[in-house]
Amino acid sequence: MTLEAVLASLHLLAILTLVVFVTSQAALCRSEWMNAAVVQRLARLDAIYGIVAVLLLLTGLARLFWGVKGLAGYTGSPLFHLKMTLFVVGALLSIKPTLAFRRWKRALDASGQLPSEGAIAQTRRWVMWQAHVIPVIAVVAIFWARGM
Template identity: 60%
Template sequence: MTLEALLAGLHILAILSLVVFLSSQAALCRSEWMNAAVVTRLTRVDMIYGITAVVVLATGLFRTWWGMKGGGWYWHQPLLHFKLGLFVVIGLLSIKPTLTYRRWARTLQATGSLPDEDEIKATRRLVMLQGHLLLLIPIAAVMLARGVWTRG
């Protein structure tokens, strides 16, 4: 029981951290606010976002393996696969902004120039899409926890 509570707490903490750093990217990635400090900050925030995503995934997997219901139950649940699928889609969507932030930082360092407005807007759209898709995961999680659409 203590392990279950600890794993749940760590998972929630990781999820909240992920939301903070994704929200930070959305807030910072605006053409009207873009300057050299923001470009540098975006690369750092994105790196932390990636780390928190790994921690969310790890703590979630630990909950399925060592939690009270056990992996045999969790891995047969469609909602778990839906949650993981969404998480993978969000992760894939995050690749382009990550590469873009790094390119912006290299360009800034090499030439001192900032990204253009259209590229900033396109990158922000991907960040916002990640945020909107992320909203579906806790809904699926609550449904799974309450036994909605579960098997056995």
């Protein structure tokens, strides 16, 4: 049971950390606040977000293979598959902002150019979609954990 508690704690810690970084991106990605420091920070936050997403996946896989329920206990549930599908959707939604943040940083480093208001607004929409998928995953997990 100690291993299960450790794995669950690490998984929860990764989820909460992911929420912190996507929320930080959403808060900073605004045209009225955009400056060189924000572009640098968004690129750094996104890199950390990516690392945390990988850690979330790894802690989830650890629970899948070494957790109390075992592989069959997880994969037999349709809500598990919904949760994984939503995770993939969230990962796919993160690609466009990641590419934008990298492009903005390259342009800033090369010429000091900041992103346009349109680019910022579009990227913020993608970040917000990611931020809204995460709570849905949590709700699915709650129902799934209660055997529904």
